[in-house]
Amino acid sequence: MDLTCYVRDGWSPEIRPAPATRDWMDATPDSFAYRCLPLNIANAHGWEVLSPIAFEATWNGGAAQQDIELRLPEGSEAQARPVSLFGQGVLTFHINGLMRTAPGWNMWVGGSPNRPKDGIAPLTGIVETDWSPYSFTMNWRFTRPGCTVRFAAGEPICFFFPVQRAALAQVTPQMRPMAEEPDLQAHHRAWSQSRFEFNARMAATPRGAIPPAETWQKRYYRGEDMAGE
Numbered sequence: 001m002d003l004t005c006y007v008r009d010g011w012s013p014e015i016r017p018a019p020a021t022r023d024w025m026d027a028t029p030d031s032f033a034y035r036c037l038p039l040n041i042a043n044a045h046g047w048e049v050l051s052p053i054a055f056e057a058t059w060n061g062g063a064a065q066q067d068i069e070l071r072l073p074e075g076s077e078a079q080a081r082p083v084s085l086f087g088q089g090v091l092t093f094h095i096n097g098l099m100r101t102a103p104g105w106n107m108w109v110g111g112s113p114n115r116p117k118d119g120i121a122p123l124t125g126i127v128e129t130d131w132s133p134y135s136f137t138m139n140w141r142f143t144r145p146g147c148t149v150r151f152a153a154g155e156p157i158c159f160f161f162p163v164q165r166a167a168l169a170q171v172t173p174q175m176r177p178m179a180e181e182p183d184l185q186a187h188h189r190a191w192s193q194s195r196f197e198f199n200a201r202m203a204a205t206p207r208g209a210i211p212p213a214e215t216w217q218k219r220y221y222r223g224e225d226m227a228g229e
Helices: 029-035 038-043 182-204
Strands: 003-006 015-017 049-050 055-059 068-071 090-094 098-100 104-108 121-124 125-127 137-142 147-151 157-163
Touching: 121 147, 137 157
Parallel strands: none
Antiparallel strands: 003 098, 015 049, 049 157, 055 068, 055 147, 090 137, 104 125, 104 157, 121 137
C-alpha cells in the first residue's frame, strides 16, 4: 500500500520512520525497558513529524488564545511555528504535508508512543486521508497552568500510521471461559506458575549475583509458547 505526503511550495516537513529507542528506556538499569517487546514495536509503529525549531510555551490557565505565551526563535518561518489557535490551553502545530492513503484507509494521528512530556499531552485524531484534500493539525493540551514546556529542534511533535477504516466495525468482542480452550488454559497456567517462581527467585537473589541475560524470561520475546514451540 502506498502512503504519500504531498508537499506544496514553501512546505518542508521533517518526517522520519519512528525509532524504537527512547531516552528514558536507555536510562533504565541494563536498559531493561527494551525487554518489553510490545513497547519496542509500538515505539516504531509509524512515522514521526519533527519540530523544525526550538521554542518555549507557557499557559496561564485561561481559555483564550492569548493565554498561551510562545517564545520563538527570531526570524523563524511562519510555517514552522506552533500557534495558539483554539484556546483552552491547546497548542497547535500545522503539519505541512497533505497525506494520502489507499481507499478505505484512515490515518491515526497523535503523539509518539511511550514518549511522555511533562506539563503537556498530545491529543489524538483519526483522519480520513483517502479522500480529504485538507491538511490537518497536531494538537497538544497543557495539563496544568503556569507550566512552561520546551520543544527542541528535531523533537517529535506528531506520530502517524494508517489504519483500515472498516476493521474495527467488523470486530465482535466476546467474553468466554478459558476452560473452553483446555490447551490455552494449560499453557497459561504453566506460564503463571513459572512467572511466580521466577519472580520469587529474583526477589531472593542479591542484585548482581545473576548475569543480566538471566534476569528475565524471554519466551514472549522469542515467540515461544510454554512447550518451546
